[in-house]
Amino acid sequence: MDLLDGAEGGDVENLVTVLDLVRAGAARTRPELARRSGLGRAVISQQLERLQVAGLIGEGALAPSTGGRAPRSIEFRADAGVLLVAELGATSLSAGVTDLTGRLLAHHEERFDIAKGPEAELGRLAQLFDSLLQASGPQRAPWGVGVGVPGPVEFSTGRSVSPPIMPGWHAYPLRDLLAARFSAPVFIDNDVNLMALGELRSGLARGEDHVVYLKIGTGIGAGIICGGRLYRGAQGCAGDVGHVAVEAESDIVCRCGNHGCLEALAGGAALARDGTVAAQSGESAYLAAVLNRGDDVTGEDISKAAQHGDPVALALLVRTGRLVGEVLATIVNFYNPRLVLIGGGVATAGDVLLAAVRESVYRRSLPLATRHLQIALSPLGDEAGLRGAAAMITDELFSAERLARWLPVGSPAGMPELAEAT
């Protein structure tokens, strides 16, 4: 932290200020940078030179003149490096390569059962990363790796802690193994945190200060935006609402061992379980047809059945919406968000789910807390998590602490030193 003290610290902060404005596209010329940052011309020129030597920015075309000589535009070199991003779902594995702004250059999703354990998943993930890197252009070392996992993560160590739906993952050193394999810094976070971050940077939550992103998939969890930033809590496990007791007297045992957890009664696995019963009894013709095709009934099948007007599926989704809404009502009273986004596999059910969630929330929250509250479906959908993973990596790579260690050395070719910092 010594580098951040005193004059040199101010210097690094100026560097971060300039880089952030250029990265976000908020300032494209020197005069704009001066106006937006409040920094002097000399300081800005000095920082731009450092960024140019490092290969992070380039000078573009002439910008429109505002009176004097037309200033040359400054552009963030999004293609200076690539990032590897992945989302490990309970039933799917999604991986991609992005540029330094988080734009997906190549990505791939496949079904994967997380219960197969960490070694199998890590092996498949590494294969996917390799082939995606090849597909995305000339092979080069990634600048960073970001992975979302469906369970509590201690952000400082990057390890899963007692994840109820991830047998064998407790304290598994995913970060260290990926860092060794790809020689790059690796950041791990809860998948829902990354979805919230994705929506914050490039979705409906952009510019919002108080947001709750609620994922309803196989598991249920929340990502929290506080003061325009991702809020992780004291141990990095904020938002873990899937195991809130909603029906303590229920005899359905959750994977966590408790009774009556929200996730066990309202998540994708609960929908699949109760949908299967309705298919077997013939109560739902639509779901019986799924079984007759030889397939398992999944949460997604329930969403599709509801879209076809199947009354059993509609009733199941209304129940999920009501239970989720009851927990959300507590969260709304406690946290008073401006925006609640609903995402995850079950959210593809759309309006029928949303209406049930809204009804519960409005019935049990205080008037002031819901006066300007917006409850909406996540617009980024599947992409929210991968975009959020890229944002997590660049937030870390371009932080004052890392830039202070990196840029004094100068390394136009890449960021190899950063790998040591994992």
Next chain:
Amino acid sequence: MDLLDGAEGGDVENLVTVLDLVRAGAARTRPELARRSGLGRAVISQQLERLQVAGLIGEGALAPSTGGRAPRSIEFRADAGVLLVAELGATSLSAGVTDLTGRLLAHHEERFDIAKGPEAELGRLAQLFDSLLQASGPQRAPWGVGVGVPGPVEFSTGRSVSPPIMPGWHAYPLRDLLAARFSAPVFIDNDVNLMALGELRSGLARGEDHVVYLKIGTGIGAGIICGGRLYRGAQGCAGDVGHVAVEAESDIVCRCGNHGCLEALAGGAALARDGTVAAQSGESAYLAAVLNRGDDVTGEDISKAAQHGDPVALALLVRTGRLVGEVLATIVNFYNPRLVLIGGGVATAGDVLLAAVRESVYRRSLPLATRHLQIALSPLGDEAGLRGAAAMITDELFSAERLARWLPVGSPAGMPELAEAT
């Protein structure tokens, strides 16, 4: 906001930086200020001069030399002005005069039924403020007024919104009336927010980033610290957990009109109600004696009875602790705080309540969320709210926005201009 842009904005921010360091006692000499702020000597001298002209700082004794000439110590003039602070409880009214650091110079507490309505309470509060001002020293205009009220407040307008336990207070212009009466800027917030702020500045929450302060009094509510700052939510009503449904099938109707609210089943009024029944039936000899004295049974009587080992009172407090703990478990899973503080009148019951709260929380929260979680009684007790009210006032008075308007004018005698800014 123009003043905050460009060079002049940086100037005001430097002023705030210097003043904050001096106010907090974090830097007492010019060299310390330079080291802690990263600002240059010339900038610091310029800002100190402005603060000295404004009467906010004075030069004290010689500080210990660290080599060269002994630097003169710089002291925040806590006595440059006084603040009026108050806490309106459901059953009590508490008011005080503090110096600019929030130290109580005089204070007074009395029983007051908030159901008497806002005019009666405002009248009594103004009387108290007048006599406390007289008692605290040479009469002078207060620099600011801070009031905590037991219900949701829209912080930007300073008005109560649909407060369930405050009949007649909806949209009552308390702020404007107090501002006119005392010719000073007035700030209103929820009482629990101010208790949390008090603990953050001078209690157990000092230096903590993730804190929930839970008040169990007549009403139940939470104050939230996020990233080391008070979190108010989108509409300023974050923490309003008293009306979370804990027993939806309960036939006890809450003052808010809903069934099964936490507050209606576990708050001070619920304890008093069930304690009265036990007193009348003779089931509790201790509480029957209260009735026989001609007094009403209050929540405080239940706490006292429990301390005397009364089994009915102990059972009632265990029930309160269990219900509060169930809601707190959801909050802990969602928010993952490092510290939960329990305050308010019922908290005087102490360990029996705390044990019941802890048991519920640990049973229903995820292991990671409780691994380093501390649940403790509020050490500041009664004073937390008044200290927090003073901190709220000075945070606003010494903000960049207000200093930018005030200090360019220069006003060594006081801050009359600030009154216009309410």
